[in-house]
Amino acid sequence: MDGGGDRFDVVVVGAGPAGAAAALAARRAGATVLLLDKASFPRDKPCGDGIAPHALDVARELGVTGLADGYVPVPALRLVGPGGRAVARRHARPAYTIPRMVFDHRLVEAALRAGAVLRRHAVHRVEDRGDHALVDGDIRAGAVVGADGAYSLVRRALGHEPNAPGHLALAIRGYAHAPGLAPEQRIVTTAAGWPAYAWAFPIGDGRANVGYGEVLRGQPLTRSHLLERLSALLPDVDTAGAAGLRAHHLPLSTRRPPPGRGRLLLAGDALSLINPFTGEGIFYAVLSGALAGAAATDPVAPAARYRAALRARLGRHLRHSRVAASLSSQRWIVDAAVRAADRDQRVFDALIELGLGDGRLTPHTLRSIATVAAFSLHDHAKTAR
Structure with missing residues (x-):
C-alpha cells in the first residue's frame, strides 16, 4: 500500500537537461514538482558539450535566459567525410560549447528558482497505480517523468530494455589544451569502424572538448581503441594530454520505446533521443523534457497528451533523421x-x-x-x- 510520504503533482527522475526542462514546464503549468537525482549539482556529465541554438530557444520559451553567458559562440563547422573531403562553412546561427558541469547546473538552478524541489536520491522503484504513481513506496505523484538516461529505471518499469547494438553508440570525451584551434566545431568521420567520428569543439578558454565514438555492433570496444582512434583523427590536438576522459553510451533515436504509458513518461536519453547522424542530444533532451513536463500535469491522460505533443513537434523530423x-x-x-x-x-x-x-x-x-x-x-x- 502507499506510504505516508510526500505528494507532488509531478516527480521527475533525473535532473539533467531533460529533467530540468520537465520541471520548468510543469512549474509553468502551476504543478508542484520534485526533482530527484542520484548526484549533487554541479556535476560532470560525459558529453560533447555542443549546445545548438535550438536548445537555447526552448529554454527561452520556458523563461530561462543566460545559459550561454560567458561562453563565446562558435560560428562555423568543419565536417570531414570518410573519404577525406571536407566542408567548412559558417552556421546560420552560431552554436556553443558549454561544459555540462556548467550548463546542467544553470538549468537546474533555473528550475529551483521557478519553484521545483531538488532532492539527492537514487530511485529504485517506480509504480503506476492507475490514479497516481508511486516512487520508492512513499513519494506519491500525479505523474512521473523518467529523464534518467540511457539505462533509465523508469524505462525498465515500463517494460522496455535499453537499446541493443546497432542502435547504441559508445564514445569517449575529454578536455584538451588547444589554444590554436580554429573557432569552429570540427567533426572528422572515418571509414574505419563506420559509422564513427571524432570531434573537437573549442570552448573559448584555450581548451576544447574532444572525443571519439562509434556505433556498437555486438563486439566490445576497449578504452585503448577509442583513445587510439581519437588521437589518429585529431593529430593536431594534444589528445594524449586530455583531462577528464570518460566514456558514455548514446542510445540512438533509430530505436525508441513508446514515450510513455499511463502516468509514466520518458524524455531525453531515456527515450533514446540521440540524433543518429551527429550524436546530438541536448536539444532533444530540453525539448522532450519540456513537452513531457507540460503533459505530466494532465490529471487524466498524461502519456496520451505527451505522445500527441511529441508527434506534432518532432514526428516528421525523427522520421527524416531515421x-x-x-x-x-x-x-x-x-x-x-x-x-x-x-x-x-x-x-x-x-x-x-x-x-x-x-x-x-x-x-x-x-x-x-x-x-x-x-x-x-x-x-x-x-x-x-
Whole structure:
C-alpha cells in the first residue's frame, strides 16, 4: 500500500537537461514538482558539450535566459567525410560549447528558482497505480517523468530494455589544451569502424572538448581503441594530454520505446533521443523534457497528451533523421553529402538543421546529393576504363 510520504503533482527522475526542462514546464503549468537525482549539482556529465541554438530557444520559451553567458559562440563547422573531403562553412546561427558541469547546473538552478524541489536520491522503484504513481513506496505523484538516461529505471518499469547494438553508440570525451584551434566545431568521420567520428569543439578558454565514438555492433570496444582512434583523427590536438576522459553510451533515436504509458513518461536519453547522424542530444533532451513536463500535469491522460505533443513537434523530423541514418550507412553517400554541402550553403544549412535541430531532408538537399553522387560514379567509371 502507499506510504505516508510526500505528494507532488509531478516527480521527475533525473535532473539533467531533460529533467530540468520537465520541471520548468510543469512549474509553468502551476504543478508542484520534485526533482530527484542520484548526484549533487554541479556535476560532470560525459558529453560533447555542443549546445545548438535550438536548445537555447526552448529554454527561452520556458523563461530561462543566460545559459550561454560567458561562453563565446562558435560560428562555423568543419565536417570531414570518410573519404577525406571536407566542408567548412559558417552556421546560420552560431552554436556553443558549454561544459555540462556548467550548463546542467544553470538549468537546474533555473528550475529551483521557478519553484521545483531538488532532492539527492537514487530511485529504485517506480509504480503506476492507475490514479497516481508511486516512487520508492512513499513519494506519491500525479505523474512521473523518467529523464534518467540511457539505462533509465523508469524505462525498465515500463517494460522496455535499453537499446541493443546497432542502435547504441559508445564514445569517449575529454578536455584538451588547444589554444590554436580554429573557432569552429570540427567533426572528422572515418571509414574505419563506420559509422564513427571524432570531434573537437573549442570552448573559448584555450581548451576544447574532444572525443571519439562509434556505433556498437555486438563486439566490445576497449578504452585503448577509442583513445587510439581519437588521437589518429585529431593529430593536431594534444589528445594524449586530455583531462577528464570518460566514456558514455548514446542510445540512438533509430530505436525508441513508446514515450510513455499511463502516468509514466520518458524524455531525453531515456527515450533514446540521440540524433543518429551527429550524436546530438541536448536539444532533444530540453525539448522532450519540456513537452513531457507540460503533459505530466494532465490529471487524466498524461502519456496520451505527451505522445500527441511529441508527434506534432518532432514526428516528421525523427522520421527524416531515421532515413538519413539509413542513407549514411553508405559511406559514399556521406562523401556526396559533404561535397554537396561544400558547393551549396543551402545544403549545408539543411544538413545542420537535420543534425543539430529539428530539420528535414529537403528535396533540394536530396537532389544536390544525388547529382554529386551521379557525377562521382561517372568519374569513377571513366577512371576505371
